[in-house]
Amino acid sequence: MPYTIEWKTSGVQTRFYGGVAGAEIISHSKEIQGDDRFDTIRFIVANFLDAQQVSITLDEVREIATLDSVAALSNPRVKVAVVSSSETVEAGGAIYKAGLADSPWKTESFSTLEEALEWIAE
Numbered sequence: 001m002p003y004t005i006e007w008k009t010s011g012v013q014t015r016f017y018g019g020v021a022g023a024e025i026i027s028h029s030k031e032i033q034g035d036d037r038f039d040t041i042r043f044i045v046a047n048f049l050d051a052q053q054v055s056i057t058l059d060e061v062r063e064i065a066t067l068d069s070v071a072a073l074s075n076p077r078v079k080v081a082v083v084s085s086s087e088t089v090e091a092g093g094a095i096y097k098a099g100l101a102d103s104p105w106k107t108e109s110f111s112t113l114e115e116a117l118e119w120i121a122e
Contacts, residue, residue, distance in 0.1 A: 011043035017050040022060030033071045043120040048084035065099025076104035081116035
């Protein structure tokens with residue numbers, strides 16, 4: 001898998017690297033949501049700054065938004081920060097955010113990890 005997950009006291013920080021496919025981002029979501037610690041987290045930081053290429057379809061973005069909307073039923077207190085300089089990730093992030101419009105989860109995109117960490121600390 002082209003990502004590493006670091007569990008923090010109140011959340012998760014993931015670093016994606018190399019070539020990343022939509023199926024791997026879906027696996028990432030399922031891995032976090034399937035963990036016993038999921039119900040206590042307050043944030044997820046998805047850092048794509050080290051990803052050289054991200055290939056994801058519209059259907060895959062919608063699937064991730066659906067997975068996260070369902071996960072919000074068991075843990076509605078999550079903030080999702082997407083960190084990237086990729087146009088593909090930014091476009092996918094906008095579609096993802098629209099897919100979560102009726103969800104209690106908050107999501108924002110950032111160009112630096114520092115900005116994302118400041119936002120989740122608010």
